[in-house]
Amino acid sequence: MFFCFTFGFEQFKRKSRNQVYTCPHCSAQDVYLVKANDCFTFCFIPLIPCSGTKQLYECYTCGWVNVNQPPF
Numbered sequence: 001m002f003f004c005f006t007f008g009f010e011q012f013k014r015k016s017r018n019q020v021y022t023c024p025h026c027s028a029q030d031v032y033l034v035k036a037n038d039c040f041t042f043c044f045i046p047l048i049p050c051s052g053t054k055q056l057y058e059c060y061t062c063g064w065v066n067v068n069q070p071p072f
């Protein structure tokens, strides 16, 4: 029998669709508030959250990221 265990750290992001902002970088209306958690994963299952929830703003058009509150 052979078991393959994989473990590591992964960041999980939850995108909030409540509010959309305009990106100052590419001017697209595609910036969302994202809540990110770093988790310890085992066999791709998140087991232990390693840090508090981080809030950041991410543009899904150009990839621009900001941790500041709007207005940017």
Ligand SMILES: [Zn+2]
Pocket: 023, 024, 025, 026, 027, 028, 059, 060, 061, 062, 063, 064
């Ligand atoms: Zn952008």
